[in-house]
Amino acid sequence: MRREAADRANVVQFDGVGVRYGPGPEILQDISFALQAASFHFLTGPSGAGKSSLMRLMYLAQRPTRGRIVLFGCDVAQAKRYELPALRRRVGVVFQDFRLLDHLSALDNVALPLRVAGASEEEIQKYVPDLLNWVGLAEHIHSKPPTLSGGQKQRVAIARAVIGRPDLLLADEPTGNVDDHIAMRLMYLLDELNKLGTTVIVATHNEHLVSRLHHPRLRLENGRLRAG
Amino acid sequence: MIFDRRSDLPLKDDATSRFLPWLVAPMVFLSAVALAGVFILNTLINRWDRDVSGTLTIEIAAAPGEAGESAERTRRYVETALALLKGTPGIAEARALTQEQLVALLAPWLGNSDLLKELPLPALIDVTLKADTPVDLDALSRKLAQTVPGASLDDHRIWLARLIGLSRSIEWLAVGIVLLIGGATSATVFYATRTGMAVHREVIEVLHLIGAPDGYIGRQFADRAFTLALRGGIIGLALNVPILAAIGIGTNRLQGGFLAELTLPWIGWAAVLLLPLAAATVAMLTARLAVHQTLARLL
Numbered sequence: 001m002r003r004e005a006a007d008r009a010n011v012v013q014f015d016g017v018g019v020r021y022g023p024g025p026e027i028l029q030d031i032s033f034a035l036q037a038a039s040f041h042f043l044t045g046p047s048g049a050g051k052s053s054l055m056r057l058m059y060l061a062q063r064p065t066r067g068r069i070v071l072f073g074c075d076v077a078q079a080k081r082y083e084l085p086a087l088r089r090r091v092g093v094v095f096q097d098f099r100l101l102d103h104l105s106a107l108d109n110v111a112l113p114l115r116v117a118g119a120s121e122e123e124i125q126k127y128v129p130d131l132l133n134w135v136g137l138a139e140h141i142h143s144k145p146p147t148l149s150g151g152q153k154q155r156v157a158i159a160r161a162v163i164g165r166p167d168l169l170l171a172d173e174p175t176g177n178v179d180d181h182i183a184m185r186l187m188y189l190l191d192e193l194n195k196l197g198t199t200v201i202v203a204t205h206n207e208h209l210v211s212r213l214h215h216p217r218l219r220l221e222n223g224r225l226r227a228g
Numbered sequence: 229m230i231f232d233r234r235s236d237l238p239l240k241d242d243a244t245s246r247f248l249p250w251l252v253a254p255m256v257f258l259s260a261v262a263l264a265g266v267f268i269l270n271t272l273i274n275r276w277d278r279d280v281s282g283t284l285t286i287e288i289a290a291a292p293g294e295a296g297e298s299a300e301r302t303r304r305y306v307e308t309a310l311a312l313l314k315g316t317p318g319i320a321e322a323r324a325l326t327q328e329q330l331v332a333l334l335a336p337w338l339g340n341s342d343l344l345k346e347l348p349l350p351a352l353i354d355v356t357l358k359a360d361t362p363v364d365l366d367a368l369s370r371k372l373a374q375t376v377p378g379a380s381l382d383d384h385r386i387w388l389a390r391l392i393g394l395s396r397s398i399e400w401l402a403v404g405i406v407l408l409i410g411g412a413t414s415a416t417v418f419y420a421t422r423t424g425m426a427v428h429r430e431v432i433e434v435l436h437l438i439g440a441p442d443g444y445i446g447r448q449f450a451d452r453a454f455t456l457a458l459r460g461g462i463i464g465l466a467l468n469v470p471i472l473a474a475i476g477i478g479t480n481r482l483q484g485g486f487l488a489e490l491t492l493p494w495i496g497w498a499a500v501l502l503l504p505l506a507a508a509t510v511a512m513l514t515a516r517l518a519v520h521q522t523l524a525r526l527l
Binding site: 060087093103115117160 | 439
């Protein structure tokens with residue numbers, strides 16, 4: 001039912017959104033776009049173009065200075081604060097700096113979204129090891145992030161973002177620390193998820209990846225969105 | 229169970245909350261002393277009120293003269309006083325104490341010697357007042373003094389009212405101390421939780437961004453605060469129980485009518501034993517409040 005509802009509406013819609021930090025110039029200016037359900041987009045642009053700020057707006061880490069953001073048909077500015085966690089649970093995020101919890105094992109890190117959503121331990125033990133196995137971390141299931149390499153941490157972060165089968169997946173440089181082979185494998189995972197109905201946005205500098213996967217791109221330049 | 233619920237936050241290794249049991253322990257200790265004081269005083273007041281309110285004592289000094297003559301004259305004075313009392317509106321009952329009862333009253337101080345029976349003891353009349361009819365005590369006192377030589381009216385209601393007033397003040401002071409201690413505990417837990425949140429800011433942010441409601445994060449801090457405060461409360465109580473028991477045993481040994489009830493009633497024991505749980509609940513609710521207040525600043 002929830003997925004059908006998402007199918008009928010745009011998953012993400014920005015209307016004239018601007019972001020400014022303090023008294024400085026706007027980091028994002030007049031951003032307007034709409035993403036349909038089950039679409040796959042790359043978000044590209046040079047460093048400092050505002051990609052991370054745009055991602056932060058989409059995963060509800062900050063409010064825009066102006067404009068309107070509609071997520072899953074819900075105007076974020078109008079939503080009550082207690083309604084936002086449910087919206088966030090429909091969004092999977094791969095952070096650029098991973099943001100894994102160092103005191104938890106890879107399994108517990110990946111299980112976090114399920115636990116937050118109230119899943120049982122049986123469900124966690126059923127799905128999480130399988131996914132970790134799929135991303136090539138079967139032997140590191142009980143390892144804690146400080147003992148993992150950059151690429152392994154990145155795979156744990158991706159697994160954590162996709163474990164809850166989110167309606168919208170936001171990945172900020174998800175292949176930045178892995179070799180091409182693993183990068184393609186991870187992108188295929190995102191592709192598979194997309195085919196199952198998840199809307200995917202991947203912010204990346206990797207032109208090779210963008211050209212191989214033939215998905216439309218949103219291009220940010222100097223805080224403005226340009227045609228891909 | 230609250231104690232073995234898993235936590236996503238590394239609160240068990242948290243140095244900021246480790247001091248909490250050692251802070252709650254003296255708080256619970258002091259609260260237990262104050263609370264026990266409240267219950268003991270309350271019991272004493274009720275007992276004094278029950279025993280003495282609505283009663284008077286008339287004392288008639290032993291009439292001068294030889295032993296036999298003195299006793300006879302004193303007996304006549306008592307009868308006169310009884311007749312006067314029975315004719316006074318508002319007096320429910322007037323009863324003269326027997327020689328044996330007088331001797332028994334003096335026995336704790338003078339022993340059970342036969343000598344007591346030969347002493348010219350004053351006569352005592354125990355008077356019970358009607359609750360619904362006020363008695364003019366000044367007029368009664370004057371009338372008694374005029375009619376019965378050596379008679380005096382002991383109105384211990386004034387003395388009792390002052391004593392009860394003092395006790396009530398002490399009782400409220402003790403209640404205030406318990407509330408003050410509760411407030412201090414709350415404030416400490418509040419700031420300890422805020423410090424803990426600052427220490428674990430990054431973890432909290434991740435949980436928040438993956439969709440954890442405030443209650444999910446708040447529960448983890450609240451569980452931790454509950455466990456630590458309960459641990460501290462039990463330590464405080466363990467230090468307190470022997471002291472309260474010793475006071476009870478000590479006052480029982482005195483066997484004095486006034487101090488015999490300086491023991492904690494069962495409801496007082498129940499309240500004192502529940503103090504660690506109360507402290508833990510206060511800590512839990514405070515921690516939850518601190519988390520919700522802090523998270524409310526986030527989107």
